[in-house]
Amino acid sequence: MTKHDNSADDPNYVQIGRVVKPHGVRGEFVVEPTTDDPEGRFAVGSVVKAMPVGGRQRRNGGSQEPFTLTVASVRGHQGRIIMKAEEIPDRNAAESLRGVRFVAEPVIDHSGDEFYDFELEGLHVLTVGPVSAEEAHARAYEGAQPEPEDIGIVKNVLRGPAQRLLEVEIESADTASDGAPRTVLIPFVQAIVPIVDIDNEAIVVTPPEGLLDLP
DSSP states (O other), X not given: OOOOOOOSSOTTOEEEEEEEEEEXXXXXXXXXXXXXXXXXXXXXXXXXXXEOOTTSOOTTTTOOSOEEEEEEEEEEETTEEEEEETTOOSHHHHHTTTTOEEEEOOOXXXXXXXXXXXXXXXXXXXXXXXXXXXXXXXXXXXXXXXXXXXXXXXXXEEEOSSSEEEEEEETTSOOOTTSOOOEEEEEOSTTTOOEEETTXXXXXXXXXXXXXXXX
């Protein structure tokens, strides 16, 4: 289950990169890619959509509207991308791109159990306890007993150092002392989340003992 960033501005787009800084004097700039396919997303000749940074002067007259850039050249450098766009003639123009985010329409492909954050948010969470993936499938789809128990909703997807974490709001729990709903964090890994059923808007978890205990 590969991680993907989603754009907070428009659920129809996902973030594929962010401009870090200008590079050299010819208008090149460094991009931190946030996509699993930087070669495809930033191929020479591609037109990429750019989201301005609020409060910063943009190259298009200060407008905060999205704009597009055409990739003129691109090369890898220390895990990042050095890119030249046809519309950016010099370092001053490249400087104005600091912090700009590149976004694109998501490529939906679940053949490899890969899901975008926005696809997971809002899904119902059902637990079958600490059982095998085969037993979880049997209880979810084949009528094996006991049936999965609906425990809550995925409210957010967080990024830990090793994997994504599903922030699940527990529906049957009392509120916390500050009045906020009770939540638990579930690692989004195959061993704990063996089933993601987008069509039925649900995931099935097999949490180890103690994972769902509320503080």
